[in-house]
Amino acid sequence: MTRAAVLGAGSWGTAYAKVLADAGTEVTIWARRPEVALALATEHRNPFYLADVQLPAVAATDDHERALDGADIVVLAVPSQSLRGNLEHWRPALRRALDENDASLLSLAKGIETGTLLRMSQVITEVTGADxxxxxxxxxxxxxxxxxxxxxxxxxxxxxxxxxxxxxQQSCATGYFRPYTNVDVVGCEIGGACKNVIALACGIASGMGLGDNSVASLITRGLAEIIRLGVALGAEPVTLAGLAGVGDLVATCTSPLSRNRSFGHVLGAGGSMEAAQEATHGQVAEGVKSCGSVRALAAAHDVEMPLTDAVNLVCHEGLSVREAVGNLLGRRIKPE
Known part of the structure; x- marks a missing residue:
């Protein structure tokens, strides 16, 4: 039987562990906090994330070496900006999984690393030495x-x-979860990282009381930014027209379940960064940290991303949301 170690017990790590188990994969979840690991193992629920969701029988531990023992799939389910530090700590056990089991490392993290401007797959290969x-x-x-x-x-x-x-794909296919395959790693990662930033912009618009026309315009122009950056980095445009691009973008920009949209909504309604963080119950809104690194990556490749620029100015440089909207509407008109 295929054995997976899910390293990270947040909302998505917990949900994906359930998908794997429902697909017939043997699963062990690593949780940073011992009390979370105990609840997962004995009560089959996560008391801090998706607490009302009953999980199938999965093993759980706060010992990463135990989680990785015998694993041929390693799911990396920690936030993008903390991925490197965790990988460095896990590296000896990850190397054993790679060398002894030819393990696959599957990243769920979506972001561009601050400072290095690396995609998550690049961080993984750099730290672990994995092919x-x-x-x-x-x-x-x-x-x-x-x-x-x-x-x-x-x-x-x-x-x-x-x-x-x-x-x-076979390890996670269920009656409710349909995975497709692709070889365009760059396209999938750029779509996943950038959509969080555009979702912040859509949340801001919603919080300001703007309607569906405004949000649809932001999604569409945001997609244009994402495609420009992706193509500059070698992505296939068709990838960004698919599930990893348009699909992820629409869901994250429109759903009240989206942390990035919810964070932006508070800012648009006049709330502070602290209030927005509190409203998302302390969970990570990846776009807040990634908007600066996405902006820097775009600048390094001479790609224009005005929405990303505006979100970064609001989140990190004190620009008011109304000034940001005014600046965007005041840009010169041009062909689409």
Whole structure:
């Protein structure tokens, strides 16, 4: 039987562990806090995330070496900006899984690393020394709560090794969760990282009381930004027109379950960064940290991303949301 270690017990890590178990994969979840691991193992629920969702029988531990023992799939389910630190701590056990089990490393994190401007798959290969063909990424319209309750959803698993992508696909295919494969790792990662930033912009618009026309315009122009950056980095435009691009973008920009949209909504309604963080119950809104690194990555490749610029100015440089909207509307008119 395929054995997976899910490293991270947040909302998405918990939901994806349920998907794997429902698909017939043997699962062990690593949780940073011993009390979370105990509840997962004995009560089959996560007391801090998706607490009302009953999980199938999964093993759980706060010992990463125990979680990784014998694993041939390693799911990395920690926030993007803390991924490197965790990988460095886990590196000896990860190397054993790679060397002894030819394990696949599957990233659920969506972001661009601050400082290095690396995509998550690049961080993984740099820290672990894994062959790029052993590293896959998962992206799509995957709101954790909906998936945890069995609502139908689709996703994309991208890996340069197509056979490995197919094996990962088979490990998580259920009656409610439909995975597709792709070899365009860059496209999937850029779509996943940038949509969080555009979702902040849509949340801000909603919080300001703007309507569906405004939100639809932001989604569409945001997609144009994402495609420009993705193509500059070598992504296939068709990837960004699919589940990992448009699909993920629409779900994250429109759903009240989206942390990034919810964070932006508070800012748009006049709330502070602190109030927005409190409203998302301390969970990470990846776009807040990634908007600066996405902006820097775009600048390094001479790609224009005005919405991303505006979100970064609001989140980190004190620009008011009304000034940001005024600046965007005041840009010169031009062909689409």
């Amino acid at each position: 790029p063909g052993s590293v896959a990424v998962l992206s799509g319209p995957n709101l954790a709560r909906e998936i945890a309750t069995g609502q139908p959803a689709a996703t994309v698993i991208a890996c340069s090794d197509e056979a490995r992508a197919v094996a990962l």
